[in-house]
Amino acid sequence: MRRGIPLRVGIVSVLPGQRVTEARRELETLGVRTIRTDRTRRLGRALRPGADATDAAELCGRCGDGQAAVLPSGEVTPCVIARWLTGGNVRNRALGAILGGETWAEALRVIPARADIGPCDPDCKPASDGGDCSPAEQEACDPKY
Numbered sequence: 001m002r003r004g005i006p007l008r009v010g011i012v013s014v015l016p017g018q019r020v021t022e023a024r025r026e027l028e029t030l031g032v033r034t035i036r037t038d039r040t041r042r043l044g045r046a047l048r049p050g051a052d053a054t055d056a057a058e059l060c061g062r063c064g065d066g067q068a069a070v071l072p073s074g075e076v077t078p079c080v081i082a083r084w085l086t087g088g089n090v091r092n093r094a095l096g097a098i099l100g101g102e103t104w105a106e107a108l109r110v111i112p113a114r115a116d117i118g119p120c121d122p123d124c125k126p127a128s129d130g131g132d133c134s135p136a137e138q139e140a141c142d143p144k145y
Contacts, residue, residue, distance in 0.1 A: 001031040008034035043081050054084045061114035064107065068099060078107055085110055 001007060009032055013020050024035050040046045041058045063085075064078030074091035076098045077083055087104030088097070098104055 006034075007032055009036075011035065011037045013037065013039050041081055044083070056082070056085075056110050057112055059111055061112060063111050064104075068095075070095070076104070078111060082111070 009027055011020050011023055020037055024037065027035055038060075041060075042048055042051055042055065043053070043058050047053055059079060059082055063082050067078075068087075069077050069080045070090055071077060071080075071083065074089040075083070075086045076088055076090060076095065077086050079085075085107040087099065087107050088101060090098065093101075
């Protein structure tokens with residue numbers, strides 16, 4: 001904070017009695033202004049033994065809504081925590097073709113719509129481009145993509 005580096009914090013409520021409110025207040029006292037909170041999403045490393053590793057009900061409902069994640073393998077998914085919902089691989093197909101394809105559309109249909117949702121919290125999207133991951137906000141490095 002002293003160096004003027006923009007800082008954003010995500011607090012995830014994991015255990016009963018966790019002091020999320022107190023943590024937020026302490027961060028605000030330190031000068032942090034971008035703080036989001038969420039509950040544990042029972043996917044990936046937070047999956048309980050015997051639970052379904054592909055439970056789309058655990059997603060926030062905004063996955064794939066104007067955003068996509070490209071995993072290190074090249075697989076394109078609507079969200080980094082929904083790695084089982086893939087639309088294709090950028091090593092084999094252009095990103096635009098993937099996002100306009102039927103496999104991508106099918107992946108999005110699996111995500112339950114929610115009327116009561118706000119932003120996906122904690123902010124799971126990179127904020128270096130303004131926080132909305134909008135492709136229109138930054139120019140691509142290579143015009144063929």
